[in-house]
Amino acid sequence: xxxxxxxxxxxxxxxxxxxxxxxxxxVGISALHWLQQHPGGGIVSLFMLSSGKKKHGRLIAxxxxxxxxxxxxxxxxxxxxxxxxxCAVRGGGSNYKLTFGKGTLLTVNP
Amino acid sequence: xxxxxxxxxxxxxxxxxxVTLRCKPISGHNSLFWYRQTMMRGLELLIYxxxxxxxxxxxxPEDRFSAKMPNASFxxxxxxxxxxxxxxxxxCASSLxxxxxxxxxFGEGSRLTVL
Numbered sequence: 001x002x003x004x005x006x007x008x009x010x011x012x013x014x015x016x017x018x019x020x021x022x023x024x025x026x027v028g029i030s031a032l033h034w035l036q037q038h039p040g041g042g043i044v045s046l047f048m049l050s051s052g053k054k055k056h057g058r059l060i061a062x063x064x065x066x067x068x069x070x071x072x073x074x075x076x077x078x079x080x081x082x083x084x085x086x087c088a089v090r091g092g093g094s095n096y097k098l099t100f101g102k103g104t105l106l107t108v109n110p
Numbered sequence: 111x112x113x114x115x116x117x118x119x120x121x122x123x124x125x126x127x128x129v130t131l132r133c134k135p136i137s138g139h140n141s142l143f144w145y146r147q148t149m150m151r152g153l154e155l156l157i158y159x160x161x162x163x164x165x166x167x168x169x170x171p172e173d174r175f176s177a178k179m180p181n182a183s184f185x186x187x188x189x190x191x192x193x194x195x196x197x198x199x200x201x202c203a204s205s206l207x208x209x210x211x212x213x214x215x216f217g218e219g220s221r222l223t224v225l
Contacts, residue, residue: 030211031211033213033214035216041218041219042201042216042217042218042219043201043203043216043219044216045213045214045215045216048212048213048214086153088153090211096141096158096165096166096209096211097155097158097166098153098155098214100152100153102152103152
């Protein structure tokens with residue numbers, strides 16, 4: 001079973017700061033997802049990646065397969081970025097199941 | 111597209127009552143998942159459908175839980191009888207790719223409270 005560790009668990013930042021959230025996993029994977037959940041809200045898929053780097057607006061996700069590590073970066077953070085960010089990994093082969101991290105609660109203060 | 115649509119958004123019921131949660135996946139998506147989210151256990155996969163066929167229901171906690179997908183545009187998750195420990199947020203998600211390999215699109219969730 002894959003173990004997914006996220007750090008930090010909680011993060012408080014000032015508006016405009018550069019944010020990094022980390023995710024490490026223990027077993028080889030076929031894909032890694034970054035999800036966003038606002039308090040009391042639904043879940044939005046931010047990225048799905050299996051190698052390299054992806055960028056969408058102010059969000060950047062990277063993955064290092066050899067080191068079994070991924071990072072989610074937020075540039076020029078804004079209070080609306082305040083949410084829980086969840087890392088989830090999918091095993092190799094035909095494994096459709098996701099293993100979820102416990103999430104990182106990000107609070108961006110104005 | 112309207113995205114994945116779930117109903118109801120909120121449900122409060124008494125122990126012993128039947129609860130039915132509904133999901134309309136994104137049109138054309140071949141994979142559908144039901145997840146449950148609690149503070150203690152986070153997100154858990156309950157059941158996975160591929161092309162309307164249940165592939166894996168090993169996450170369904172007990173016989174009180176059942177799920178159906180009668181056609182490509184509708185799925186239900188039923189709890190009968192409900193218990194307080196079933197209180198959680200239930201998410202439906204769909205994916206374009208068969209086998210659930212693709213990006214997941216989640217609904218807004220159904221928040222269930224069983225008194």
